[in-house]
Amino acid sequence: MESDLREIRGLPEGQLADWVTRRFPGGTSPQWWLSIFECLEASSTPLREATPSQRADDLNLAAEVILLAVELEGVRAAIGAYWMLRIAALSLRFDPVVSGLPSILTPDGSVEWALQQIPLTRERAITEAEIRKGEYLNAGEDFYAPVGGEVTPVDEVAFSGLHDVELILSALPWVCSHVEDEKTESEIRSWLEIQGDL
Known part of the structure; x- marks a missing residue:
């Protein structure tokens, strides 16, 4: 991982997507x-000795990597939004x-x-939450993994x-108190108000 990150840091501007395609011709994994997100976050922390310019470079790179990961469908958009909010909170x-951050x-x-990455309307999210609660309340024995029994791993988990x-809602509070645009602030409040219903 460190060697990949060293190579990424050394890339000319605008070459990240080409590098990822060459490095992983069969596609990347979310892991x-x-x-990479975690390494860039760790290298950008205030506890680490770094020049302002190194910090700016790593924070900028983190944003670029997150956007590319979502664009290439290497991670779900919600994970990208979560991490973008996390890096914004760090900054x-x-x-x-x-200075010099995007x-x-x-x-x-x-x-x-992040709000653009939310896949459901508020109304649909509440409906889905009610359906999920009903499924849990009415679940039979076959709904849960057997105690002491074998669990067969699945190739892909559906989210x-x-x-x-x-x-995404779990990460919004990290930065919402710093939001200046009234319309955006109102949208955040509307989402956070229903969080307890989910």
Whole structure:
């Protein structure tokens, strides 16, 4: 992972997508993207010794990598939104602020982009939550994994739109108090108001 990150850091501007395609001709895994996100987050923390310019480079790179991961469908859009909010929240911890960051790492920019990744309307999310609660309440023995029995792993786990809504909503509070646009702030409030119903 460290060698991949070293190569990525050394790429000329605009070459990341080509590098990923060459490095993984058969496609990437979500785990690889998440490892890169985590490495960039760790390297950008205020606890790490780095120059302002190194910090700005890593934060900018994190935003670029997250956007590309979503574009290439290497991770679900909700995971990208979660991580963009996480990196935006990290960038707020610096005093003085890190200059030269893209607008998507501002509170307003990260929240606006994250809201665009929510796959359901509020009404549909509430309906899906009610359906899920009903399924849990009426579940039979075959719904749960057997205690002490063998569990057969599945190749791919299906994530519902509701799960993605919950993931994004869990990250919004990290930056929402810094949002300046009234319309965006109102949209956040509308979503957070229904969070307890999900």
